[in-house]
Amino acid sequence: MKVKVDGLGISATRRDPPVASGRPVIVALHGGLYTGRYFDVPLSPGGSFVDVASQLGYPTVTFDRPGYGASAALPPEENTFERQAALLGAAIREVGGDSAVLLVGHSIGGMIALTIAAMSDGPALLGVSATGMGAYVPSGGGADELTDAAVSSGQEVVTVPPEALDSVMLGPPETFDFAVLDAAHASYSPAPVVELVAAPRWAAEKLPQLAPNVRVPVHNVLGEYDALWDTSPQSIEKFTAFFTAAPHIDASVMPAVGHSLDHHKAAHALHLRQLAFAHECTLRSESG
DSSP, X not given: OEEEETTEEEEEEEEOOSSOOXXXXXXXXXXXXXXXXXXXXXXXTTOOHHHHHHHTTOOEEEEOOXXXXXXXXXXXXXXXXXXXXXXXXXXXXXXXXXXXXXXXXXXXXXXXXXXHHHOTTOOOEEEXXXXXXXXXXXXXXXXXXXXXXXXXXXXXXXXXXXXXXXXXXXXXXXXXXXXGHHHXXXXXXXXXXXXXXXXXXXXXXXXHHHGGGOOSOEEEEEETTOSXXXXXXXXXXXHHHHOSSOSOEEEEEETTXXXXXXXXXXXXXXXXXXXXXXXXXXXXXXXX
């Protein structure tokens, strides 16, 4: 389906569980160099995130963010994370109605999810699960390599070969299944260069200011083998400390996964953790 916000067409895919359960909608925002198919890649025995959510009675809506998949692109000068948050926040209200939703975001999608949660006029949220992003991006690592390659292309939109992306997005060979790697490649996408330039600076420039305005529970997971983010205990503590108004925050590092946590053998465990968080947020909301 398509949602129109400020004249911009934003593509969304909804999946409802086999039997209606009355559980809240989970809205998922993908990261850079992916489409919304990121959340529907069945790379573990339990299936994709969307599969597991459906099995447990949760409806899901996965968006193609502006400039990805079937969604219209923003001009580079307008394509900020704040602008995306405003557009996607309105799109979430469109698909969720008056009901509160659980927001899931990976990497840049996690940054935008937290930006939405910090908005005073944003949609009603039960909580935010942000994976593949944290408090600090070390210089000279995978993030700089992606940025340098994007800028040197001289293009507004850059395509990174799947084989090159694998080394950044995935952990060591034993952590993922080569037999289903093609499914993960199908979720890769060209990306606006302006995003890839802004992403490594976001934690330092934006997170300290917006985190204190997040007033819903926050769940955050980084992968043990993340090639982009600092996963040290100090970095996890720093991330947690920013969220002074959140009623609950759970930040951790998950073993045996790389940056794109959902595309590893251990993904099913991550999905169960996220859906347990969704259940906890629902109970917290119901108890007032």
